[in-house]
Amino acid sequence: MFKWLRNIFGSSKLAEIENSIAYKLNVRGICPNCGCDAFNKGPSGGMSLNIRCSGCGTKYWFAPPFTPEIIDNDDRSYNLSKTFILKKFIDGEYV
Numbered sequence: 001m002f003k004w005l006r007n008i009f010g011s012s013k014l015a016e017i018e019n020s021i022a023y024k025l026n027v028r029g030i031c032p033n034c035g036c037d038a039f040n041k042g043p044s045g046g047m048s049l050n051i052r053c054s055g056c057g058t059k060y061w062f063a064p065p066f067t068p069e070i071i072d073n074d075d076r077s078y079n080l081s082k083t084f085i086l087k088k089f090i091d092g093e094y095v
Helices: 003-009 011-018 021-028 086-090
Strands: 038-045 048-053 059-062 069-071 083-085
Touching: 021 059, 021 086, 083 086
Parallel strands: none
Antiparallel strands: 038 048, 038 083, 048 059, 059 069
16 A cells, blocks of 8 residues: 555554554445445434444444444434445545
């Protein structure tokens, strides 16, 4: 990815960063479990949003730049929402 990061941290640390939940969700916009980029919105409040992966169903508390957390809550609100592409959401293409 970034050569300067590799030079500062070394290859193993960079690989650790690229495999983290925060990097995969907050930067790449993909599910850390299955790599899917499509999600459903769930409950939200303040600057946080609960999201559910459309591929594997894993749910996350999502509030960049903070580290996402895996959560377990009711599926009803996710079932009512449209699927969206997380990377477009991160890039501000739609809310």
